[in-house]
Amino acid sequence: MIKEPRLSDPKKQLDFLSNGIFNEEGLLLFKDQLRLLGPNVLNPLKLEIFQVNLGYMCNQTCKHCHVDAGPDRDEIMSRETMQICLDKMEELQVQTVDLTGGAPEMNPHFRWFVEAIIKRGIKEIIVRSNLTIILANPKYHDLPEFFKRNGVRVISSLPFFHASKTDRQRGKGVFDKSIRALQLLNGVGYGSGSLTLDLVYNPGGAFLPGDQGELERDFKKALRKEHGIEFNRLFTLTNLPINRYLEYLVASGNYEDYMTKLVEAFNPSAVTELMCRNSISIDYRGIIYDCDFNQMLEMPIETAAGEHISNLSRSSLEKREIQIGQHCYGCTAGAGSSCQGSLI
Amino acid sequence: MEKTYYDPADLKKFGDIKEWEPKLAEKFFDYYNSVFEEGALTAREKALIALAVSHAIQCPYCIDSYTEACIEKGVEEAEMMESVHVAAAIRGGASLAHGVQMMNKAKKILM
Numbered sequence: 001m002i003k004e005p006r007l008s009d010p011k012k013q014l015d016f017l018s019n020g021i022f023n024e025e026g027l028l029l030f031k032d033q034l035r036l037l038g039p040n041v042l043n044p045l046k047l048e049i050f051q052v053n054l055g056y057m058c059n060q061t062c063k064h065c066h067v068d069a070g071p072d073r074d075e076i077m078s079r080e081t082m083q084i085c086l087d088k089m090e091e092l093q094v095q096t097v098d099l100t101g102g103a104p105e106m107n108p109h110f111r112w113f114v115e116a117i118i119k120r121g122i123k124e125i126i127v128r129s130n131l132t133i134i135l136a137n138p139k140y141h142d143l144p145e146f147f148k149r150n151g152v153r154v155i156s157s158l159p160f161f162h163a164s165k166t167d168r169q170r171g172k173g174v175f176d177k178s179i180r181a182l183q184l185l186n187g188v189g190y191g192s193g194s195l196t197l198d199l200v201y202n203p204g205g206a207f208l209p210g211d212q213g214e215l216e217r218d219f220k221k222a223l224r225k226e227h228g229i230e231f232n233r234l235f236t237l238t239n240l241p242i243n244r245y246l247e248y249l250v251a252s253g254n255y256e257d258y259m260t261k262l263v264e265a266f267n268p269s270a271v272t273e274l275m276c277r278n279s280i281s282i283d284y285r286g287i288i289y290d291c292d293f294n295q296m297l298e299m300p301i302e303t304a305a306g307e308h309i310s311n312l313s314r315s316s317l318e319k320r321e322i323q324i325g326q327h328c329y330g331c332t333a334g335a336g337s338s339c340q341g342s343l344i
Numbered sequence: 345m346e347k348t349y350y351d352p353a354d355l356k357k358f359g360d361i362k363e364w365e366p367k368l369a370e371k372f373f374d375y376y377n378s379v380f381e382e383g384a385l386t387a388r389e390k391a392l393i394a395l396a397v398s399h400a401i402q403c404p405y406c407i408d409s410y411t412e413a414c415i416e417k418g419v420e421e422a423e424m425m426e427s428v429h430v431a432a433a434i435r436g437g438a439s440l441a442h443g444v445q446m447m448n449k450a451k452k453i454l455m
Contacts, residue, residue, distance in 0.1 A: 211387065
């Protein structure tokens, strides 16, 4: 078993992920795996999705969190940076703005930002809500109404349809609060009709997600029968070996088996569908990354125009080389994985 | 001789049985994969049956595989353990049911 007590430094994580079994056991580095598929398999496409991370503060401290989010994180996007994001999303005519965190609702400018995005004519706004935030404080109780009024699409994490597995991953009592929040969202019309409520499943341990369609069927059946809850779609996400989840893998002696599994499950047809090709991820300072995971590993985009949103142009983006590492195997395993579920 | 009869790494080599007899191996793997596709039973139900059978035949490779398959498919711990009890009940029941054969024989030969 590998002993590596502290992996919070992104550089240490990247170094850790590029050595060990990738040398000793002869596992192919992700870049070499891509090279076998031929040139330009991971070239950028037209930008469609702006994923904006409004900050790492969160009311929960989930065991698997790749953001390392929690109540003690004070990195928060300022209104000035939001203003630059607004100008750029309009200029670049993006289709979707995907707001994430932490708990994005905890950013004091969250509501202003959502309303401002709508005024810019963006077709779709996604809010990745952890659900419990709705009940965390009276000032958040009206979030379901706020989401409805602004036509926001809500995507929420719910690792399982029973309490034990959910609470084990997300904290004691989270399941009951999540159920209550889902009922509140259903109460204003989410989960049916034009208000979309999607759920996200990610494995509560060192294993890959099962078939998305089958899990969705089980989730729908159980949540409807036991709690009267309706939702639109379930997205299955693979846990990527970074931050808290990487620490868990190492500490539990699962790291080598898990990485080997990801590499062996590499699916070439998932590569062309990867979301880093048509999305960017923006951190609280306005620095741009190819995806949220690269953000957490502090691997900004490399373009001639630099890495800050204020310098972003479509041409520089489309000429960039997407930054990759061994963590990318998490998005190409099996049916593939993205912030909107499996890829194939 | 190997130090142990079972090595977890050997599970990944299962496909190597093709090396000495490809045709039969291919037929077997085709059949195997078809069996586990969703049909009248869901893939989840099949994984749970496979887990119970794995215990009945005491195959360590199968126990590893189908424990993981069940977890991936959202099977809960209590369901998995109940399936092991089903295997145990059938195995135990099969032994005990043969007690009737014993009784029949004993009764026949005893005065």
